[in-house]
Amino acid sequence: MIQFYYAYQPIIDFFLLSVGFGYSQxxxxxxxxxxxxxxxxAALGSxxxxxxxxxxxxxxxxxxxxxTALAAAVGGLLALPLARLRGAFQAIATLxxxxxxxxxxxxxxxxxxxxxxxxxxxxxxxxxxxxxxxGLTMYVMWNxxxxxxxxxxxxxxxxxxxxxxLGVNIGKYHxxxxxxxxxxxxxxGGLQSLYTFQIEPHNYGFAFIVNVLTVVIxxxxxxxxxxxxxxxxxxxxxxxxxxxxxxxxxxxGVILILVITFLPNGVGDEIVFWFxxxxxxxxxxxxxxxxxxxxxxx
Amino acid sequence: xxxxxxxxxxxxYGGVKALRGVSMHVEQGEMVALIGSNGAGKxxxxxxxxxxxKRKSGEIVFEGRETKGMSPHSVSRAGLLHVPEGRQVLxxxxxxxxxxxxxxxxxxxxxxxxxxxxxxxxxxxxERRDQIAGTLxxxxxxxxxxxxxxxxxxxxxxxxxxxxxxxxxxTDQVFxxxxxxxxxxxxxxxxxxxxxxxxxxxxxxxxxxxGQIAFEGASEELxxxxxxxxxxxxx
Numbered sequence: 153m154i155q156f157y158y159a160y161q162p163i164i165d166f167f168l169l170s171v172g173f174g175y176s177q178x179x180x181x182x183x184x185x186x187x188x189x190x191x192x193x194a195a196l197g198s199x200x201x202x203x204x205x206x207x208x209x210x211x212x213x214x215x216x217x218x219x220t221a222l223a224a225a226v227g228g229l230l231a232l233p234l235a236r237l238r239g240a241f242q243a244i245a246t247l248x249x250x251x252x253x254x255x256x257x258x259x260x261x262x263x264x265x266x267x268x269x270x271x272x273x274x275x276x277x278x279x280x281x282x283x284x285x286x287g288l289t290m291y292v293m294w295n296x297x298x299x300x301x302x303x304x305x306x307x308x309x310x311x312x313x314x315x316x317x318l319g320v321n322i323g324k325y326h327x328x329x330x331x332x333x334x335x336x337x338x339x340x341g342g343l344q345s346l347y348t349f350q351i352e353p354h355n356y357g358f359a360f361i362v363n364v365l366t367v368v369i370x371x372x373x374x375x376x377x378x379x380x381x382x383x384x385x386x387x388x389x390x391x392x393x394x395x396x397x398x399x400x401x402x403x404x405g406v407i408l409i410l411v412i413t414f415l416p417n418g419v420g421d422e423i424v425f426w427f428x429x430x431x432x433x434x435x436x437x438x439x440x441x442x443x444x445x446x447x448x449x450x
Numbered sequence: 451x452x453x454x455x456x457x458x459x460x461x462x463y464g465g466v467k468a469l470r471g472v473s474m475h476v477e478q479g480e481m482v483a484l485i486g487s488n489g490a491g492k493x494x495x496x497x498x499x500x501x502x503x504k505r506k507s508g509e510i511v512f513e514g515r516e517t518k519g520m521s522p523h524s525v526s527r528a529g530l531l532h533v534p535e536g537r538q539v540l541x542x543x544x545x546x547x548x549x550x551x552x553x554x555x556x557x558x559x560x561x562x563x564x565x566x567x568x569x570x571x572x573x574x575x576x577e578r579r580d581q582i583a584g585t586l587x588x589x590x591x592x593x594x595x596x597x598x599x600x601x602x603x604x605x606x607x608x609x610x611x612x613x614x615x616x617x618x619x620x621t622d623q624v625f626x627x628x629x630x631x632x633x634x635x636x637x638x639x640x641x642x643x644x645x646x647x648x649x650x651x652x653x654x655x656x657x658x659x660x661g662q663i664a665f666e667g668a669s670e671e672l673x674x675x676x677x678x679x680x681x682x683x684x685x
Contacts, residue, residue: 300550307540307551314538317500319526319555319602432580439577 161279165347167387168282172340173360174367174379175289176333179296181373183329184309186239189230189246190364192253193223193337194344195356199257201342202270202351212276212346219342220335227334231327250361257353269352270345277347285343289336294376296332305329306374366404370411372421381420451478452511453606453637454499454530459508461491461498468494470661471508476606476639481632483648483669484641485682486658492641493535495658496608499639500532501525513605526555529605535614537591539598541584545575548583548594552601561603562634568597571627589620596627606637613644625651645682649673657682 157164173190180187200219204210210218230249237245257264264270296302304325307315316322345351363386371382385407393403415422454476461469468491476482486492497503499510501522510517512530526532540548549565569576572593578586583594592612599607612628613621621644629651632638642648649655649669657665657678665678672678 300554303543303547303551304554306543306547310540310542311538313502314534314540315551316522317502317526317532317534318551318598319523319557320551321521321523432582435580 157279163387163391165279165282167383168279168286169340169344169347170363170367170383170386171286171379172282172289172343173337173364174371174383175293176337176340177364177368178373178379179293179305179336180329180333181368182309183305183325184312185234185326185329186243187234187246187330187333188243188361188365189227189249189330190333190337191356191360192246192250193227193334194341194360195250195253195257195353196223196226196334197338197341198345198351198356199264199270199341200338202273202345203263205273205276205346206270212274216339216342216346220339223338223341224331224335227330227332227337228327230334231323231330234330235323235326247361250356254353254356265352267352267354269350269355271350273345273349273351275347275349277343282343282347285339289339290376297376301325301328309374366408368418370408370418372418372424374417375421375424377420377424378418379420381423382418385419452476453478453480453513454639455509455511456495456499457509457511459495459498459510460506461494461503462506463494463503468661469498469505472658472661472663474656474663474666476637478637479632479635480654481628481638481640481652483645483652483655484639484658485643485645485648485655486664487682488643489660490658491661492658493610496532496534496610496639496641499525499608500530502532523555526602527557529555529559529603530608531555531599531602531604531606532608533595533599533610533612535610537588537595539583539586539591539594541582543583544580545583545586545594546579548598549575549601552598555599555602559603563600563603565601568600571600571630572597587620589616589623592616592620592624593627596624600631604636606639607631609638609640611641611643613642613647621647646673 173194176190176193197219200222201215204215204218205212234242234245258266304315304320307320308322308325312322367379367382367386370385371380372378389404389407390400393400396403411419417425452475456472456474459469459472460467472495484492484495494503498505501517501520512528517525540551549568574590575594575597578590583591586594612624616624625647628638640648640652649672652669655666655669655672656663657672665672665675
């Protein structure tokens with residue numbers, strides 16, 4: 153077990169960080185917002201922590217909280233101009249947001265180190281901390297899913313006009329979704345910078361966006377299991393496909409196409425849905441046999 | 451008391467005038483029908499009432515309050531609930547979850563329409579409470595859409611074509627439920643193409659023709675009016 157851990161520790165850590173970013177991406181999609189702002193939130197959290205940790209004496213624990221709060225606040229503000237946009241336009245606007253954040257990081261050299269980024273960040277985060285924070289995030293997400301808010305998010309995603317006719321304040325819930333997405337993205341961005349020793353704007357560019365989206369699309373957009381399965385596939389795939397290392401991108405692409413075609417809800421969601429359907433069928437069978445018994449008596 | 455007063459309502463889409471000076475009223479406890487042919491503006495009127503489409507001019511007063519400028523969700527929270535055409539249940543969610551979403555419009559208002567009440571009215575919803583709503587039959591989905599609106603504690607229920615695509619037997623069930631609700635005191639504005647049924651179920655009715663009210667009066671009288679029969683009720 154210990155040997156397994158040492159051999160695969162970087163992969164496990166990558167997996168845990170992906171799960172975290174996956175939840176940030178998922179909560180937005182779940183509320184029907186086509187946001188790809190997670191990369192921007194992660195960059196904000198990560199730079200906030202890195203700058204505070206290397207240039208000030210703020211306790212590490214506090215830097216992560218400040219990074220999380222900053223990304224959450226920016227998320228809430230970002231929701232305001234996005235309120236009038238939908239679908240692809242929303243996606244492009246959030247992409248623009250990421251570009252703006254990255255440009256600020258590139259050009260704010262005195263503060264952010266420009267293209268070279270920031271080095272010498274204390275390495276305070278290890279697998280166990282990541283595991284605990286992922287666990288806490290899952291707990292929060294689970295509670296959101298079970299609450300009325302989760303139902304409202306589901307309703308918004310499925311049919312915005314119906315939700316509105318049922319008294320749902322669309323703007324308010326989109327702001328809430330962005331704040332949560334920002335907080336989770338900023339939190340894991342901060343953890344990442346305390347894990348990798350060095351960060352640069354490039355870390356949060358196109359590759360990051362594609363990775364996070366892939367995690368959620370492969371895994372699933374609505375269930376807690378979704379990002380876990382997505383991140384698991386993304387972490388294990390390169391290992392399994394090592395003989396095909398040269399064609400890794402192609403292998404990723406093929407798998408993505410296969411999953412979208414045959415499991416459009418994502419692997420994790422499909423598993424959960426399968427269990428739900430089975431439970432339902434059993435309940436219905438149970439009720440039918442109960443009814444039969446009643447009819448037989450009378 | 452008057453629940454709803456509409457005065458000289460105009461609505462246009464682009465240059466097309468969908469409603470041209472509609473005035474009508476619904477008293478508390480009444481069940482009123484709005485009938486008319488395809489494209490007469492019936493759905494537009496309901497959408498204007500719930501502020502989903504913006505009016506060009508005119509007044510809509512719901513329980514003494516002008517609804518101009520209110521967002522659609524505030525209108526439903528005030529108790530004006532709209533069951534849209536084509537049922538529109540949230541297909542990926544269970545029957546129970548759909549009903550729970552309906553609670554949002556209720557807010558802190560008191561209402562007699564509890565979950566038990568809805569289950570009593572439509573027992574099939576209780577039997578199928580864990581079923582995914584998208585897999586229900588058309589009639590069951592219509593019942594769910596009405597039940598969900600009831601959960602929001604309506605003071606006025608707007609129904610858009612509840613008989614659309616339903617078999618006569620199921621339509622009977624839906625209309626029986628509506629009559630029962632009305633007998634309990636619910637105010638209903640019912641839009642129907644199925645004019646026979648609508649006139650039979652209601653006490654008063656309006657006939658909408660190309661964006662204007664062509665006839666109004668007691669449902670029984672309209673059902674016997676030769677001009678209405680010729681134009682809207684068929685032979």
